[in-house]
Amino acid sequence: MAVKDPVPSRERVRRAALKLFATRGFHGTGIRDLAQEANLSSASLYHYMGTKxxxxxxxxxxxxxxxxxxxxxxxxxxxxxxxxxxxxxxxxxxxxxxxxxxxxxxxxxxxxxxxxxxxxxxxxxxxxxxxxxxxxxxxxxxxxxxxxxxxxxxxxxxxxxxxxxxxxxxxxxxxxxxxxxxxxxxxxxxxxxxxxxxxxxxxx
Incomplete structure (x- = not known):
């Protein structure tokens, strides 16, 4: 049985964005990068973040x-x-x-x-x-x-x-x-x- 991630998806997106924007820069961070870092699909990412x-x-x-x-x-x-x-x-x-x-x-x-x-x-x-x-x-x-x-x-x-x-x-x-x-x-x-x-x- 899979263990549910205790961190809400929106917070995972926020943490991923902070990390990547800080290290790669805004323009150096793609949607796929954010989705991978937040452990979400690219499609579901927009539900939690709107636009980049x-x-x-x-x-x-x-x-x-x-x-x-x-x-x-x-x-x-x-x-x-x-x-x-x-x-x-x-x-x-x-x-x-x-x-x-x-x-x-x-x-x-x-x-x-x-x-x-x-x-x-x-x-x-x-x-x-x-x-x-x-x-x-x-x-x-x-x-x-x-x-x-x-x-x-x-x-x-x-x-x-x-x-x-x-x-x-x-x-x-x-x-x-x-x-x-x-x-x-x-x-x-x-x-x-x-x-x-x-x-x-x-x-x-």
Missing amino acids: EALLAELMRESLVSLLGSARAAVAGITDPRERLRVLVALHVTTHATQPDETRVVDNEVRSLSPESQQAVIRLRDSYETLWAEAIDDGVRSGIFHTDEPTVSRLALLEMCNGVARWYSPSGPLSLEQLSRHYATLALGALGASGSAEPAGKSP
Whole structure:
């Protein structure tokens, strides 16, 4: 008697898409690839995913909604720009280290979407990056951060943190908490932060 797969078919499709989009790219992943990875027939695959692009857009929206919600909660009530940025960097690094497939897809596949599908994803991404921009701008206005190019600085810091998804390993020399704290220190140093903000508990 065959053992029934405990993972629902729709979730298998989602996991397969994340894995393949992250490793092969959206355009490098075919319907047969998805069906094989999800252990479904190509015909039944459409029942659980709609179009391939719709599946990509859904995965990206889910990931960004989760990240944005976590970031808003993490910085709520924090007024010191140094501490807000420290928390945002730690969250970003932690998310990219623990959810590499999701974050690779979000970071790399926006251009694979049609203009209409891009809009919702870009709005979410912009809302998230606004939290970073506000922390940096507040720090510059208050004389805590020193940069002539706050927008370029923000993009550079995000790109630096994004790279964690490509190489982080739990068996590395630093724990994830240590790594996130180190990245926060690098970010503050890049902005010429004056003074210091005591970390508010453990990294996210």
